[in-house]
Structure formats: structure tokens, C-alpha cells
Amino acid sequence: MKADELDTIAAQWIVCRENGRWTASDQAQFEAWLAQPSHRIAYLRLSDVWSRAGRLKALAPQRRHRFFSFRAGAAAAKVAALFALAVCLGAGGYAWFSRSNDVRYATGLGEREIITLADGSRIELNTQTVLRLSSEGTKRIVKLDSGQAYFDIRHNALRPFIVLTGGHRIVDIGTKFEVRSDVNKVQVTLLEGSAQFEAVGTQVTRQNAILLPGDVAVATEKSMRIVRKPKEKLLAELGWRHGVIVFDHTRLADAAAEFNRYNRKKLVIADPKVAGLTIGGTFQTTNIHQLTQLARDIFGLTVEDRGQEIIISH
Amino acid sequence: MVSEVDDWFVREVLPLETSLRKFLRRGWRNEADIRDLCQDVYVAVYEAASREIPASARAFVFAVARNVLADRVRRAQIVPIEAVADLEELGLSADEPGPERAAMARQDLRKLQAALDRLPERWREVVVMRKVQGLSLAEIVARLGIAERTVSQHLTLGIAALANVFHDDPTDQGDKP
Numbered sequence: 137m138k139a140d141e142l143d144t145i146a147a148q149w150i151v152c153r154e155n156g157r158w159t160a161s162d163q164a165q166f167e168a169w170l171a172q173p174s175h176r177i178a179y180l181r182l183s184d185v186w187s188r189a190g191r192l193k194a195l196a197p198q199r200r201h202r203f204f205s206f207r208a209g210a211a212a213a214k215v216a217a218l219f220a221l222a223v224c225l226g227a228g229g230y231a232w233f234s235r236s237n238d239v240r241y242a243t244g245l246g247e248r249e250i251i252t253l254a255d256g257s258r259i260e261l262n263t264q265t266v267l268r269l270s271s272e273g274t275k276r277i278v279k280l281d282s283g284q285a286y287f288d289i290r291h292n293a294l295r296p297f298i299v300l301t302g303g304h305r306i307v308d309i310g311t312k313f314e315v316r317s318d319v320n321k322v323q324v325t326l327l328e329g330s331a332q333f334e335a336v337g338t339q340v341t342r343q344n345a346i347l348l349p350g351d352v353a354v355a356t357e358k359s360m361r362i363v364r365k366p367k368e369k370l371l372a373e374l375g376w377r378h379g380v381i382v383f384d385h386t387r388l389a390d391a392a393a394e395f396n397r398y399n400r401k402k403l404v405i406a407d408p409k410v411a412g413l414t415i416g417g418t419f420q421t422t423n424i425h426q427l428t429q430l431a432r433d434i435f436g437l438t439v440e441d442r443g444q445e446i447i448i449s450h
Numbered sequence: 451m452v453s454e455v456d457d458w459f460v461r462e463v464l465p466l467e468t469s470l471r472k473f474l475r476r477g478w479r480n481e482a483d484i485r486d487l488c489q490d491v492y493v494a495v496y497e498a499a500s501r502e503i504p505a506s507a508r509a510f511v512f513a514v515a516r517n518v519l520a521d522r523v524r525r526a527q528i529v530p531i532e533a534v535a536d537l538e539e540l541g542l543s544a545d546e547p548g549p550e551r552a553a554m555a556r557q558d559l560r561k562l563q564a565a566l567d568r569l570p571e572r573w574r575e576v577v578v579m580r581k582v583q584g585l586s587l588a589e590i591v592a593r594l595g596i597a598e599r600t601v602s603q604h605l606t607l608g609i610a611a612l613a614n615v616f617h618d619d620p621t622d623q624g625d626k627p
Contacts (some may be wrong), residue, residue, distance in 0.1 A: 181613055
């Protein structure tokens with residue numbers, strides 16, 4: 137199990153112990169959980185910092201004016217707005233997209249498409265993407281059946297914007313974000329604003345996460361992880377919007393897989409040693425020869441064009 | 451419930467995390483893996499200490515960290531030039547006595563404050579209410595007027611994040627924002 141998932145569980149135990157309803161059976165379950173060293177360590181580590189944080193109490197009076205009351209007030213207002221939005225979800229109202237539900241958009245290999253909506257929101261589709269627009273009461277609903285799309289959404293509390301993909305839901309709270317839906321995982325990258333990500337799966341520990349700028353959430357059937365990435369990196373990953381892929385210490389195997397998403401002619405890396413070489417730079421998604429040239433000239437590898445495939449080996 | 455090993459671990463090993471993260475970052479550039487690598491080091495250290503508590507926590511932790519990194523580099527099949535060079539170079543500094551222990555108490559409050567300031571706002575809000583204002587979960591729910599489940603979730607994520615930012619040196623962010 138990933139350490140951050142473990143941390144979430146350990147933190148849940150801490151919260152449970154403090155909620156005033158701790159029972160003997162909870163205690164027994166908790167002790168059983170603690171029996172495993174990795175669990176115990178995660179718990180010891182979090183509870184150590186958490187108990188230290190009690191010292192902050194000493195600062196309460198001075199900090200209230202300078203920092204706490206102001207910022208927390210703003211945050212409370214935002215949380216209240218968020219809650220209001222959740223209440224709005226059930227309300228009846230206007231249809232948003234055309235009344236004929238499910239307008240379908242699809243892009244082929246190497247294609248991109250931009251959809252501009254009546255309210256100025258934009259949806260950009262990457263290669264091999266199938267997406268359907270529909271509405272349900274006041275809700276604006278996008279079903280991302282497969283592929284990758286970038287969303288720049290005008291927030292409207294009365295018309296929540298929801299992306300459904302692979303059983304997961306992303307509820308926009310005024311946002312620029314990207315969703316990539318692969319066979320067994322869904323990745324949500326948040327650039328601006330915030331959004332709520334509700335993952336569905338059998339063993340998902342963070343079922344319902346609020347994403348903030350820089351968050352990249354990956355949900356599989358078994359787990360959901362959120363990592364934070366620097367903005368430059370996120371923008372590089374969104375290079376496809378301008379027809380480029382940006383590699384930074386990317387394994388040749390991963391780079392080839394990325395190219396293969398856009399091109400009929402497939403790159404095949406024949407040798408695990410070659411697959412592990414790392415490359416960097418900006419490439420046009422459809423210019424496969426940029427990569428093969430680099431493989432030949434810089435790495436001194438053998439590049440063999442077999443028509444349907446290009447084989448790269450030692 | 452707290453064993454001798456737990457006590458040793460909290461007292462001697464956890465304060466090393468800031469140095470440990472620095473060490474791991476210089477040998478492994480994928481920031482997303484750092485917490486996992488830390489955990490791998492901790493599990494190995496804890497298990498060894500369950501058999502016999504090492505004489506020097508610091509020397510032992512960094513020896514384990516070197517192995518964990520070397521192992522990860524081997525498995526990842528990346529071109530390991532940078533990682534190997536750094537390991538050699540850092541190997542020398544790993545045994546020097548660290549300033550952590552002495553500075554801990556003095557810096558604790560400042561470090562906690564800084565960590566709190568770096569938490570995302572939603573999580574910080576409930577952490578502050580719980581720890582600075584000393585409100586109970588029920589009181590926080592009443593004050594914010596949001597569901598207990600949401601408060602619990604923010605608190606959960608806040609607790610987990612607080613430990614990470616507390617142990618992180620903000621000047622050593624590698625390729626983080």
C-alpha cells in the first residue's frame with residue numbers, strides 16, 4: 137500500500153479516537169490494525185506531529201487577529217458556498233445543453249477538437265476521445281467515455297458542472313482541469329479553482345476528495361492517490377493542447393507509448409535496457425521521426441522501419 | 451500500548467525525517483515517491499530495532515536509506531549516474547551528528563507554525579479549530595455548519611498533510627512548486 141493511503145487511514149483512526157464515541161470494539165479493531173509494523177509506524181508518525189500541534193494552543197490569542205480569524209472566516213464562507221452548491225444539485229430548473237440529450241463528440245487517432253459552450257466554457261478533446269454532453273435538471277453533465285479532455289468551465293452555482301467517467305464523478309467548483317480516462321484508471325489534474333472528486337471503487341480509501349490547484353488524482357479500482365505537481369510540470373503535461381508532448385526524464389518505453397496514442401505507425405522498443413533509457417525535450421505528437429532521430433543519433437540505437445511499426449533496439 | 455521500540459522510534463528516528471527527506475530527494479528525483487521511500491526506510495528500521503535497538507539511530511537510518519535508494523534505482527532501470535554519484539557523496543555526511551535533537555524543542559513551535567501556514571486552507575481551518583482553539587469535532591461541525599463527515603475528512607487529510615509539511619524543509623523542495 138502507498139504511504140499516503142496509509143497516512144489517510146492512520147489519520148482516520150486519530151480522528152475517530154477524538155470524536156467522543158470511541159468504543160471498546162473500536163479499540164480492539166484499532167489494536168488489530170496496529171499489529172502490522174507499517175501501520176504502526178504511520179500511526180506513530182502522525183500522532184507524534186498531531187500531539188505536538190497541541191503546543192500551538194499557546195499561540196491562540198496572538199494569532200487570532202493576525203492570521204486565524206481573517207483567513208478562517210474566508211474559508212468558512214467558501215465552505216458554506218460549497219455546501220450551498222451541494223444543496224442546489226437537487227433543485228429543478230433549466231436544461232443546459234440542447235434538450236435532445238447526449239450530444240456526442242469523438243476524435244480519431246491524432247485528432248484534437250475544441251467545443252465552445254454557450255456560456256463560454258471550453259472543452260478540448262485530445263486524441264481518440266469519446267465524450268457526450270447532456271443535462272439532467274439544472275446539472276450540466278459530461279460523460280467522458282474514453283480518452284482525455286481539458287475543461288475550462290465558467291462556474292455557475294445554479295448549474296453544477298459534472299464530469300462522469302469510469303464510475304467516478306468530478307464536480308466543478310469554478311475550474312480549469314483535465315481528465316484522462318484509461319481502461320483501468322482515471323486521472324484528474326486540477327490547474328485552477330477547485331473541484332470535488334468522488335471516486336468509486338471497491339477499496340478506495342479517499343472516496344471523496346477536494347482537489348486544489350496542482351493536485352493530480354489517480355483513481356484505480358483499488359485505490360486513489362493524490363500527488364501535488366508544480367505548475368510548469370502540469371502545463372508541460374497539457375502540451376497536447378498545442379500538439380506537443382513534453383518529456384522530462386521520461387523512459388523511452390513511456391515516450392513510445394505516448395507517441396503511439398497519436399500515430400498509426402507504432403513505435404516498438406525491443407529491448408528492456410533500451411526501454412529504460414531516459415529522454416527529455418518537446419516533440420510534436422505526430423512527428424514520430426523526431427524521436428527515432430534522437431534514438432539513432434544521440435543514443436546510437438538501431439531504428440528499423442517495418443511499415444506498420446518502427447522497431448528500436450541496440 | 452507503546453512499546454520500548456515505539457518510544458525509541460518516536461524519540462530518535464522521527465526527528466531525522468527532515469534530513470532523511472533531503473537525502474532521499476538528492477538520490478531520487480521523483481518527488482511523488484519520497485514519502486513512500488521514507489516509509490520503506492522506517493519499516494526496515496523499525497523491524498531491525500524490534501530485534502535489537504541500534505546504538506546510533508542516525509547512522510543506522512542513513513545506512514538503511516542508502517540501501518533502499520540503491521534498491522529502488524536498480525529496480526527502476528533508469529540511468530543511475532546522478533543517484534549513484536549523490537549516494538557516494540552523501541554517504542560521508544550521513545554519520546555526522548545532526549542538529550535535530552538539540553534544536554527540536556526550540557524550533558518545534560516555529561516549525562509547527564510554518565507547517566500550519568503551508569496547509570491548504572480548508573484543512574488548516576479545521577486543524578486550527580481543533581488544535582489552536584481546542585474545539586471538539588462536534589463544536590467544529592456546529593460552528594462551520596457543514597456535515598460531520600466533511601469535517602472529519604478535512605481533519606483526516608489535514609493531519610496527514612501536517613506531518614508531511616512539518617517534516618519537510620521548505621527550502622528543499624526539489625521540483626515541487
